[in-house]
Amino acid sequence: MEKDRGERGVKESGFPQLHQLGSQIAQTSIDGIFAFDRETRITLWNRAMESIYGTPARDVIGKRLLEAFPFLAGEGAEEDARRVLGGASVHAVGRSLPVPPAGRAGVYEAYYTPLRVEDGTVVGGFAIVRDITDQRHAEAQLQESEIRFRTMADGAPVLLWMAGTDSLCNFFNQGWLAFTGRTLEREFGNGWAEGVHPEDFQHCMMVYMSAFVERRDFRMEYRLRRADGEYRWILDAGRPRFSPDGSFEGYIGSCIDITELKESASTLRTLNTELENRVEQRTAELKTANAELESFSYSVSHDLRAPLRAIDGFSKILLESAAGTLDERGKDSLGRVRAATQRMGELIDDLLDLSRLSRGELRLETLNLSLLAQEVAEEFGKTDPGRQVQFVIAPGLAARGDAGLLRVVLDNLMGNAWKFTSKRSSARIEVGRESREGKPAFFVRDNGAGFDPAYGGKLFQVFQRLHHVRDYEGTGIGLATVARIIRRHGGTVWATGEQDKGATFYFTLGT
Numbered sequence: 130m131e132k133d134r135g136e137r138g139v140k141e142s143g144f145p146q147l148h149q150l151g152s153q154i155a156q157t158s159i160d161g162i163f164a165f166d167r168e169t170r171i172t173l174w175n176r177a178m179e180s181i182y183g184t185p186a187r188d189v190i191g192k193r194l195l196e197a198f199p200f201l202a203g204e205g206a207e208e209d210a211r212r213v214l215g216g217a218s219v220h221a222v223g224r225s226l227p228v229p230p231a232g233r234a235g236v237y238e239a240y241y242t243p244l245r246v247e248d249g250t251v252v253g254g255f256a257i258v259r260d261i262t263d264q265r266h267a268e269a270q271l272q273e274s275e276i277r278f279r280t281m282a283d284g285a286p287v288l289l290w291m292a293g294t295d296s297l298c299n300f301f302n303q304g305w306l307a308f309t310g311r312t313l314e315r316e317f318g319n320g321w322a323e324g325v326h327p328e329d330f331q332h333c334m335m336v337y338m339s340a341f342v343e344r345r346d347f348r349m350e351y352r353l354r355r356a357d358g359e360y361r362w363i364l365d366a367g368r369p370r371f372s373p374d375g376s377f378e379g380y381i382g383s384c385i386d387i388t389e390l391k392e393s394a395s396t397l398r399t400l401n402t403e404l405e406n407r408v409e410q411r412t413a414e415l416k417t418a419n420a421e422l423e424s425f426s427y428s429v430s431h432d433l434r435a436p437l438r439a440i441d442g443f444s445k446i447l448l449e450s451a452a453g454t455l456d457e458r459g460k461d462s463l464g465r466v467r468a469a470t471q472r473m474g475e476l477i478d479d480l481l482d483l484s485r486l487s488r489g490e491l492r493l494e495t496l497n498l499s500l501l502a503q504e505v506a507e508e509f510g511k512t513d514p515g516r517q518v519q520f521v522i523a524p525g526l527a528a529r530g531d532a533g534l535l536r537v538v539l540d541n542l543m544g545n546a547w548k549f550t551s552k553r554s555s556a557r558i559e560v561g562r563e564s565r566e567g568k569p570a571f572f573v574r575d576n577g578a579g580f581d582p583a584y585g586g587k588l589f590q591v592f593q594r595l596h597h598v599r600d601y602e603g604t605g606i607g608l609a610t611v612a613r614i615i616r617r618h619g620g621t622v623w624a625t626g627e628q629d630k631g632a633t634f635y636f637t638l639g640t
Contacts, residue, residue, distance in 0.1 A: 161237075161258030164244065169194045169210050173255065181237070181258060213241045213254035236265045288363075288384035290321070291370075294377055296341045305384070310356025326352035326360050337367070344369045344377055350387070362388045441470040491531045491617060498526035498535065498571060502560040505539045509547045518550065523561040526571065530638050534614045541607040542573040542634050549577035549632070568637060576631040580624075588624055611636070 161181045164173035170193055174186040182198070189197040195207055209219045219241035238261050244253045283303040291300035297318045306313065309324050325333050329351035340347035346368050352360040367382035448455075448463045455463070499522055506520040528535065543558060550556035559574040580588070589612040611634075615622040619639025626632030 158257075161260075162255065163258070164253060164255035165194055165210065166253040167214055167251070169207070169214075171197060172253065178258065181260065209239070209241050210254065213243050214251055216243050216251050218242050236260075236262045285383075289382070290384070291379060291381050292341075293379040296338065296380075299379075308355060308386075309353070324354040326354070328352075333365075340367060340369075341380065353384075361386050362391045437470045441467055444470070491534070493529055494532060496528050496530060496532055496535060498528050498539070498560075499524050501532075501536055502526070502539055502543065505536070505543050506558070509543065516551070516556070517554075518547065518556040518558060521557065521559040521561075526560070526562055528569075528571065528638055530618050534617070538611050538614050538636065539573070541611045542636075545607065545634070546573055546575035546577060546632075549579075550575050551577075553577060563635075565635070565637070570635045570637050572633050572635045574631065574633040579626040579628050579630045579632050581628055582626065589622065 156175050158175060158177055161178040162173065162175045163171060163178050165171050170191055171189045172191075174184075174189050179185050184197070194210060195202050198206075201207070205221065209221055212219050219239075221239045221241070238259050240257045240259075241254055242256070243251045244255055246252055285302060285304060288305040288308055289300075289302040290298050290305060292298045298321055299317060301313060301316050301321070305321075306316070309316065309321075311320075311324070314320075315323075322330065322334065333349060333351040336347055336349040346366070348364065348366045350362060350364055353363045355361050363384045364387045365382055365384045367380045370378040370381055372378050444463050444466045448460065448467075452460070502522045503520075506522065510516075510518070539560075543560070546558045550558065553576060557576045560572070561574070562569050562571050564570070589608045612622050615636045615638070620637040622634070622636040624632055624634045
């Protein structure tokens with residue numbers, strides 16, 4: 130019935146043209162369509178208009194425009210109607226409608242066109258109303274996004290640029306303009322390339338254009354003229370931009386001044402060259418020193434042993450041939466001479482062994498220290514089968530190091546324990562592992578003579594002894610040997626103990 134009333138209103142208004150177009154088209158349009166006569170009486174009001182204003186056609190057909198919708202007076206609708214009736218077409222954009230009783234508020238645009246009869250007389254007008262609320266909202270969001278982008282871009286500590294699909298630059302941030310001292314107009318297009326150093330221009334443009342062709346990221350370094358005329362090294366990184374549907378939209382890039390970094394790199398290369406030269410020089414000096422040490426070791430091994438053997442040999446001959454004429458004091462003196470020469474020979478052997486530990490390459494491998502310790506314990510047991518010593522060796526002591534050198538470590542540490550428990554009726558020597566600061570620390574523990582903790586710092590120094598030689602034999606080099614081996618493995622060694630309460634020697638391996 131509403132449809133019939135709308136069509137009847139059209140016919141009665143004397144608008145045969147509109148009726149011939151067909152009110153059915155108007156009724157099915159997604160845009161709002163209404164018509165009015167010369168008195169601005171509404172003659173057509175389609176369903177879309179009903180939805181927009183929330184007012185059915187039966188309530189507006191035949192009423193004047195402002196009579197039906199008085200709130201439109203402030204929106205300029207009456208003036209638009211008069212212009213249309215005067216023969217002009219009107220495009221009203223961005224009109225905001227208040228919230229109607231049952232319709233929807235929003236932003237609309239309206240196209241007003243006069244209706245004419247065959248002789249050209251204007252007999253009324255009609256309007257197409259389109260909801261552009263979402264469009265305006267999107268435009269506002271886009272504008273806000275552009276403002277945010279420009280604010281961030283201009284505040285960024287780097288130089289930013291953008292280019293379109295034609296490879297011509299269409300945006301530079303304030304950082305770029307401040308750096309080059311040029312205007313946007315001069316930089317637009319390929320104007321920015323005027324500031325590139327002539328020696329870098331060809332490479333710069335080749336990288337830039339080839340990246341555009343292949344639609345790929347690029348990074349390049351070139352010199353760019355600063356506002357003060359100085360050329361500075363720039364690191365330029367560009368990335369292609371794509372729309373949500375995947376179409377190419379151009380490039381965006383950022384640049385940073387890397388002049389100081391380049392200069393630092395050059396200085397570092399110079400320093401590295403100097404360091405390499407120094408290393409070569411020190412290596413040559415070290416080789417010379419090692420050769421001299423080898424020569425010294427040979428001299429010690431041969432030149433010093435010869436007189437010692439002579440002293441010991443002649444003392445023995447004298448002791449045997451003149452035994453009948455020597456009193457006890459003379460025999461004791463000769464015995465002391467022989468003992469001193471033999472001790473000197475042992476010291477020479479130990480010093481040579483200690484010097485050899487500083488040379489030679491480490492042969493690292495995964496070892497079972499438990500098996501090595503068991504072998505050492507069995508050998509000590511064979512040297513004095515009568516001793517009752519309890520060896521407690523933890524199983525599965527895995528370590529990575531040089532097998533020969535770590536065997537020397539165990540020989541010395543377990544040998545110390547064997548020596549300093551010699552006066553215990555129930556000796557105990559333990560080999561195991563503990564966790565120290567999250568890292569494994571191996572140990573050799575005994576219940577022997579121990580030592581005064583106040584002098585513990587001397588334990589690993591050459592010739593330092595905390596017990597008299599008449600009580601416990603030795604040269605004072607064994608623990609220094611241990612310390613040197615552990616240091617070569619990147620580890621540390623230390624000891625704890627008390628007098629007459631035993632001692633524990635710990636070591637770690639950094640390999």
